[in-house]
Amino acid sequence: MGKAAVLVIIVCILALSVCQPETGSLESHSEPAVDKAAIGTGKERSQPESQDQETEPLNSPENGGGGEEGEMVDTEQPRESEPTTAAPEVDDTCSYILSRLTDVDSAIHRLNVAHYTLDVKMAQMADRVTGIAARLEEVWDTLELTTRISQDSRKEIGRLEGCLKGRRVGYKCFLIIRLYESYAGALKNCQDRGGRLAMPRDRKEQEALAEYCRGFFHPGNWPLWLGISDQRSEDLYLFEDGTRVTFFYWRKSYLSSQPDGGRRENCVGLSSDDGDWWDNDCERLMYFVCEFDT
CATH class of the missing domain: 3.10.100.10 (Mannose-Binding Protein A, subunit A)
Structure with missing residues (x-):
């Protein structure tokens, strides 16, 4: 049981060590994505600003432009970047590994319990066999005694028969x-x-x-x-x-x-x-x- 526990702990440490670099790498890979999103957002923001600058004369009272087009330009919002799903997948993998290790530890525990039960039953069987052997020895001694008594009785009967008949x-x-x-x-x-x-x-x-x-x-x-x-x-x-x-x-x-x-x-x-x-x-x-x- 001690060796199995040590083995489970070592495997858990190795799994965690594998999971941590992957998370860091994913975070390092996610930063450029955020930068790109930021850059993309900047571009998107720069375009409305330029459009605002271009459309400002249209909205000015001097140009007498219509208010509907200006409102449509002002209501446009920049798109946000979609979050990445790599980190949750790594967490799920680590959780799966840990759950499997827990199952292995449970199976080893059940195996040890079964082994202990088998040892107990074997000890009980050995005690029973020893008791049976002792009883057989007693029966054998009784049988030898009975045989000897029978032989002596037969000899006595033969002697009496010889003298009577x-x-x-x-x-x-x-x-x-x-x-x-x-x-x-x-x-x-x-x-x-x-x-x-x-x-x-x-x-x-x-x-x-x-x-x-x-x-x-x-x-x-x-x-x-x-x-x-x-x-x-x-x-x-x-x-x-x-x-x-x-x-x-x-x-x-x-x-x-x-x-x-x-x-x-x-x-x-x-x-x-x-x-x-x-x-x-x-x-x-x-x-x-x-x-x-x-």
Whole structure:
């Protein structure tokens, strides 16, 4: 606003400086016109005087001239010069320039007001965005808390379901899940339920698990995933918690002796009819058994 006012003042000074010389020049030009008018008037006046001198004998009593012609000569008046209009035109031009400068100043003022209003609205919008961001953060925290509570609740429900619907053995419960999953999918499903893939660590647990599976699928025979594999190193079988397997229940017969899959089959499954272990392709889709702590 300060720069605009200074600019308007400078333009006004320049306009006045332009207008003043023009007025002076016009006045200087008007003087000869007046002189010419005066000269013309003098000429006009000189002519009647000469006419008066010439007509005086006619009006004298001696000549006995008529009074009408003398009166007509005496009543003639000299013509006055017409005033010039150049100075009013210059004044109108200066007034027009000043009015336009006033309009420009008004427009700049309105622009500044609009700019200030826009700044105020932008500040208000920034405050609102900040408030929305804070609320979104609170909602996000609430959502994370809700998700965590839901996961914990699901795990607790899975643990209760495993012990209520499954088979309890010592300090753990086994639960058969009739969903077709790969080894990795079965592992994740058990973890989401709050448990892990079944890991029979001794003969007692193995016999109890085999009896549970045989009674569940009788008279059929279905393979189920156990939480045992040698994916880290060939022939080095580990439970999913990282501990090494020391008890094995591989199928042994003259037709098939397990494990026999080599590097193609690295995940262990249990046969429901007799409880024997088989090595399988880890991408094969099978049922699985989860275990939960009591």
